[in-house]
Amino acid sequence: MTRGGMLMLLQHGTGNFWIDNGLVVLSRLLTNDNLPAPLNPLLQQLLAGDKLPADVNPLLQQLAEQIYQQTGKTEVYWDEQSQQIKTYNKRNWQEPIGLFISVVDSPPKKQVNDKELFTRPPNAASLIRINPRGKTKCDLCGADEVPIESARLYLFPFVVDPGKFGNFYSVAKRGVKLCPRCAVAGFAAFQSWLWRRQGNTYHFFVFHTDLERLSALHESVLSPLRLAEVKGGNFEVDFFGEYPSENLFALLLSLFKFLHARESGGEVSPLLAELTGAQPVVGNPIVVYAFSGEGGKSFSMRAFTQFDRFQLFYRLYRRWIEALSANNPHSVLAQVFRQFQHKRQRTETIWREWVCSAMLKQIDPSPSIEAFLYDVCTEIRRALSYGTLEMLQIYLQEVLKMDEKLLNILKGFGYELGRVAAEKSEMGLLYALRNAKNLDQFLDVLNQIQFTLEKTINPELLRVEPGERIAGAPWNRVKTLLAIHAMNAYLRTKYPASEAQSQEEVSHE
Ligand SMILES: [Zn+2]
Numbered sequence: 001m002t003r004g005g006m007l008m009l010l011q012h013g014t015g016n017f018w019i020d021n022g023l024v025v026l027s028r029l030l031t032n033d034n035l036p037a038p039l040n041p042l043l044q045q046l047l048a049g050d051k052l053p054a055d056v057n058p059l060l061q062q063l064a065e066q067i068y069q070q071t072g073k074t075e076v077y078w079d080e081q082s083q084q085i086k087t088y089n090k091r092n093w094q095e096p097i098g099l100f101i102s103v104v105d106s107p108p109k110k111q112v113n114d115k116e117l118f119t120r121p122p123n124a125a126s127l128i129r130i131n132p133r134g135k136t137k138c139d140l141c142g143a144d145e146v147p148i149e150s151a152r153l154y155l156f157p158f159v160v161d162p163g164k165f166g167n168f169y170s171v172a173k174r175g176v177k178l179c180p181r182c183a184v185a186g187f188a189a190f191q192s193w194l195w196r197r198q199g200n201t202y203h204f205f206v207f208h209t210d211l212e213r214l215s216a217l218h219e220s221v222l223s224p225l226r227l228a229e230v231k232g233g234n235f236e237v238d239f240f241g242e243y244p245s246e247n248l249f250a251l252l253l254s255l256f257k258f259l260h261a262r263e264s265g266g267e268v269s270p271l272l273a274e275l276t277g278a279q280p281v282v283g284n285p286i287v288v289y290a291f292s293g294e295g296g297k298s299f300s301m302r303a304f305t306q307f308d309r310f311q312l313f314y315r316l317y318r319r320w321i322e323a324l325s326a327n328n329p330h331s332v333l334a335q336v337f338r339q340f341q342h343k344r345q346r347t348e349t350i351w352r353e354w355v356c357s358a359m360l361k362q363i364d365p366s367p368s369i370e371a372f373l374y375d376v377c378t379e380i381r382r383a384l385s386y387g388t389l390e391m392l393q394i395y396l397q398e399v400l401k402m403d404e405k406l407l408n409i410l411k412g413f414g415y416e417l418g419r420v421a422a423e424k425s426e427m428g429l430l431y432a433l434r435n436a437k438n439l440d441q442f443l444d445v446l447n448q449i450q451f452t453l454e455k456t457i458n459p460e461l462l463r464v465e466p467g468e469r470i471a472g473a474p475w476n477r478v479k480t481l482l483a484i485h486a487m488n489a490y491l492r493t494k495y496p497a498s499e500a501q502s503q504e505e506v507s508h509e
Contacts, residue, residue: 012049013211014141022185064125138179196233238334241349249356277311414485422493
């Protein structure tokens with residue numbers, strides 16, 4: 001089937017991000033040679049939104065076969081026909097889709113010698129089926145007067161935990177009802193996501209926009225990003241962890257690295273140009289839905305967010321890459337974010353989560369970087385990795401519109417402060433600076449610094465304005481940035497190997 005023909009079939013989007021992704025998976029299935037010929041007309045009818053025959057189960061079975069895979073282990077069963085013990089290859093649901101399927105096949109058993117054996121190989125895929133009934137309205141596409149099936153997790157994974165998702169799906173409290181078309185698409189949609197696992201925590205990412213553009217997005221971006229053989233997920237990331245924002249941020253970095261390479265190679269499709277901001281968005285914005293939860297026997301949803309500011313963040317990414325003078329600026333940037341973790345009993349990544357979460361919300365990440373510097377860097381006796389302060393300065397200028405002149409004063413004065421404090425072993429003063437709780441305490445500490453370190457304070461930093469602002473910025477941001485630059489310079493002076501060390505780590509990437 002031609003691309004044009006495929007797009008013709010994709011005219012009937014449902015507006016539901018999950019179901020639309022399933023329709024894209026199904027449209028790609030049309031070009032798959034393994035699809036049995038009789039299913040083709042059924043698939044075309046389904047994609048075109050035409051009236052479906054009563055039984056869509058052959059299509060569901062075919063989809064189930066694709067994700068019910070051999071585990072590499074074998075087992076034996078009793079074959080009644082030949083009256084012999086035979087060997088079969090064990091199969092299981094592909095990770096992590098199996099978390100959403102509780103269907104188990106238990107064939108009849110027979111006592112053979114001292115063992116109970118199945119009388120045929122179990123095949124859970126054959127039990128995936130729907131039995132739509134009645135004539136009412138589909139909750140997901142709005143089709144009226146259609147036979148309806150109650151959603152199970154493997155048709156629509158958001159029927160769980162109505163308390164949490166009741167606002168998102170107002171119908172979830174009474175269960176979601178779906179038509180056969182949405183049911184098949186819903187089951188197919190599991191093959192559209194990007195996912196990562198850290199320990200027992202799973203993170204899923206599903207993109208959405210108008211159906212035709214979603215199809216183009218899968219073709220030009222998501223399929224190239226998706227890799228079959230990556231440990232703990234199906235795409236490459238620079239870092240990962242158990243919290244939602246750090247993983248979403250890692251996905252964005254991978255996506256931007258990909259876009260930047262395409263852009264530099266002059267290879268930009270209209271959809272890529274939309275993501276980079278080179279072209280205005282021509283329809284509904286591109287959104288990524290991110291959901292996380294606990295795995296185990298089944299899935300327990302914990303967090304659900306969405307993100308759509310690709311253009312703004314890609315611009316920021318490009319500024320970062322341009323500013324980080326290195327052979328491989330992306331890996332320097334990746335190391336900046338990777339560093340915000342600390343191994344005590346286990347590797348804790350909460351600082352990275354705070355930094356990423358603040359940035360995704362477009363608020364100030366400085367307090368989280370300050371916390372990491374004072375709580376972790378002082379313990380491991382190492383300054384922030386190369387590029388961190390450059391990354392922060394660009395963020396503060398681009399996103400929080402901070403004045404470049406003030407930022408440079410804070411950088412210069414903070415550096416001097418830390419260097420002299422290190423020479424005089426006055427770390428306590430830096431903690432006093434960090435711990436200043438209000439403007440008066442902050443001015444007191446500056447006074448003490450003037451006295452103890454014999455440093456003249458830049459008069460700009462004493463220019464207090466109405467609303468407790470200093471030189472146009474909130475006083476506590478001025479305090480935090482000064483505390484960051486000072487402690488970083490202190491650590492660099494005391495432990496000069498540390499920065500060289502972290503540069504070296506980057507070059508080993
Ligand atoms: Zn429907």
